[in-house]
Amino acid sequence: MNPKLGTNVSAALVNAQLRMKAVGKDATVSFGNKYAYVSAEAMIGACREALNSSGLALVRSGVRFIEGNETRADMIVCEYQLIHLSGEMLAFADIPWVVLEMNGRPMDKALAGALTTSLSYFLRDLLLVPKCDESEIDKRDDTKHEAGVLGVTGAVALRKRLAEAGLETAELLETMRSKGINVGDDIAMLSKDLLPRIGAWILKRKKEATTSSLSGYD
Secondary structure, three states: OOOOOOHHHHHHHHHHHHHOOOOOOOEEEOOOOOEEEEOHHHHHHHHHHHHHOOOEEEEEEEEEEEOOOOOOOEEEEEEEEEEEOOOOEEEEEEEEEEEOOEOOEOHHHHHHHHHHHHHHHHHHHHOOOOOOOOEHHHHOOOOOOOOOEOHHHHHHHHHHHHHHOOOOHHHHHHHHHHOOOOOOOOHHHOEHHHHHHHHHHHHHHHHHHHHHHHHOOO
16 A cells, blocks of 8 residues: 555644653663663553544554674664554654664564664654653663774674674684783673674684584595
8 A cells, every 4th residue: 555645644643743742751770770761661652642642543564674793783674654544644664773682681572672662762753752751771871882892782793693603702802812902801892993803713713613524524
């Protein structure tokens, strides 16, 4: 079905934005620096009420998963349709969000979290929700973030690549130190400039493992 633009959906969206107020904090982080924040569920619920009372419904019409690499985390890319009671519709495509798999957060939970959080932020942008109360991501302390390093997403992608090659993070760090490269134990702090050398090392180790396994058939 092709999107049909008209005055009904336009007027209804304006009305929904007029109805939308700031969403109160309803959840609390119970570890580290404790703080209250607006949960994705609260944001989605408040936005749905504003949309539905204006004769609008939002549906996620499509989702694509894009596998990451050593420099980019896994991503989801969503498509949405804003539908009016009259049948008029407005489509939104290529809305990306990162998927972060990490210790204590397997891929199924990471994917579910990404779908919920991405919807929450899309609705907040669509309805121009006043940013009086910050979300968990807005409130997150990123003062220790350093540009030019892998970061959490890059570290997750690198660990995944190492695991696929049957290699351990400790072996990579030990090899780097033996080459005179001063690195700590946290691979998230590795410089992005080291990725080409790391990639070459991974390929070399994979070839060595293949050659070693084949030699048993001589």
